[in-house]
Amino acid sequence: MATALRNIQMVDLNTQYDKIKSEVDAAVLEVIGSAAFINGPKVKSFQAALEAYLGAKHVIPCANGTDALQIAMMAADLQPGDEVIVPAFTYVATAEVIALLRLRPVMVDVDPHTFNVTAEIIEQAITPATKAIVPVNLFGQSCDMEPIMEVARRHNLIVIEDNAQAIGADYTFRDGHTQKTGTIGHIGCTSFYPSKNLGCYGDGGAIYTNDDALAEKCRMIANHGQTKRYYHDLVGVNSRLDSIQAAILEIKLRHLDAYAAARQAAAAFYDAAFANLPDIAIPARQANSTHVFHQYTLVVKNNRRDALQAHLQELRIPTMIYYPVPLYAQKAYRDAMTHKIDHLPVTDFLCQTVLSLPMHTELDEETLGYICEGVVRFED
Numbered sequence: 001m002a003t004a005l006r007n008i009q010m011v012d013l014n015t016q017y018d019k020i021k022s023e024v025d026a027a028v029l030e031v032i033g034s035a036a037f038i039n040g041p042k043v044k045s046f047q048a049a050l051e052a053y054l055g056a057k058h059v060i061p062c063a064n065g066t067d068a069l070q071i072a073m074m075a076a077d078l079q080p081g082d083e084v085i086v087p088a089f090t091y092v093a094t095a096e097v098i099a100l101l102r103l104r105p106v107m108v109d110v111d112p113h114t115f116n117v118t119a120e121i122i123e124q125a126i127t128p129a130t131k132a133i134v135p136v137n138l139f140g141q142s143c144d145m146e147p148i149m150e151v152a153r154r155h156n157l158i159v160i161e162d163n164a165q166a167i168g169a170d171y172t173f174r175d176g177h178t179q180k181t182g183t184i185g186h187i188g189c190t191s192f193y194p195s196k197n198l199g200c201y202g203d204g205g206a207i208y209t210n211d212d213a214l215a216e217k218c219r220m221i222a223n224h225g226q227t228k229r230y231y232h233d234l235v236g237v238n239s240r241l242d243s244i245q246a247a248i249l250e251i252k253l254r255h256l257d258a259y260a261a262a263r264q265a266a267a268a269f270y271d272a273a274f275a276n277l278p279d280i281a282i283p284a285r286q287a288n289s290t291h292v293f294h295q296y297t298l299v300v301k302n303n304r305r306d307a308l309q310a311h312l313q314e315l316r317i318p319t320m321i322y323y324p325v326p327l328y329a330q331k332a333y334r335d336a337m338t339h340k341i342d343h344l345p346v347t348d349f350l351c352q353t354v355l356s357l358p359m360h361t362e363l364d365e366e367t368l369g370y371i372c373e374g375v376v377r378f379e380d
């Protein structure tokens with residue numbers, strides 16, 4: 001075994017950094033030299049670059065993806081007790097901010113193939129108390145947003161896209177035009193956590209919207225609810241992207257499409273190796289969306305997931321289970337739910353069968369070959 005293979009990681013940020021080191025180091029030193037650590041010119045230029053990349057009218061940078069969701073919900077004027085529909089198969093942050101704001105998370109199931117919520121599932125959960133929907137573009141591909149937006153229009157609901165895992169993916173509408181994920185709902189939210197597809201070297205996040213009034217409100221809320229300094233019209237929060245992170249993100253944004261292509265190439269390699277394995281389903285592609293593979297997630301059937309994970313661990317191939325517990329079953333959320341749930345068949349099934357393989361921008365064919373061989377041999 002080559003020594004390089006002894007250190008396979010779920011995400012390799014070191015090798016990625018080595019390739020942009022001189023650019024990043026210079027930009028970071030420039031910020032330090034300028035001492036404009038908060039709201040410096042780098043924050044403005046990154047904001048403008050991200051607006052251009054996404055084709056979004058407004059980007060509001062903030063401190064992390066969870067804050068982005070919270071600020072979006074505060075801006076949406078939701079009142080305590082309002083119901084917000086959210087998938088039960090997602091990262092906890094999505095439901096956390098709903099509960100924090102004393103709203104009611106209504107947790108719904110997902111599609112077994114794409115792992116995303118659908119318009120049909122959402123529509124069945126709508127009640128007179130429903131005010132918002134938070135579709136999560138899970139693992140790197142868009143929910144089927146066009147029908148979701150139609151449902152939202154019919155029921156007068158605000159749509160907040162959790163795009164923390166899918167920045168850079170494209171969604172295609174029936175008329176053929178495409179839009180970046182996160183710009184289709186009324187508000188989109190992103191995380192720049194280091195391991196995300198566009199990750200900084202600390203915490204960061206952003207909100208995006210094409211709605212001027214919502215943008216203004218999000219900007220105010222993120223900045224203590226102030227219209228001008230020391231005049232506070234709303235109760236807000238303090239949530240800022242710092243200038244050093246913005247400088248790093250501005251550089252990495254230029255590479256985002258190449259990073260997505262590297263992830264897609266790794267996914268294609270995995271797909272080809274696993275296409276005919278009896279217990280394993282490769283990740284389905286959502287119709288109308290590109291996939292930027294934040295995660296490459298297998299479904300391992302016939303109760304063999306945990307054994308496969310142990311087998312791979314012996315070969316020093318790391319894997320992760322995203323997510324092992326449905327959100328509705330988390331102790332913290334049982335109380336926040338108006339409609340108690342004991343069982344969501346697809347979510348429950350996925351929590352018991354999903355397995356995510358190493359996925360990042362620096363996977364070479366030798367490493368991929370080694371990982372694939374490990375999986376294929378288990379199945380033989």
Ligand SMILES: *Cc1c(COP(=O)(O)O)cnc(C)c1O
Pocket residue numbers: 064065066067090091093094136162164165190191192193203204205
């Ligand atoms: C990472 C993530 C978040 C939260 O982002 P942070 O920057 O860690 O606060 C929210 N939703 C989803 C789906 C995520 O993957």
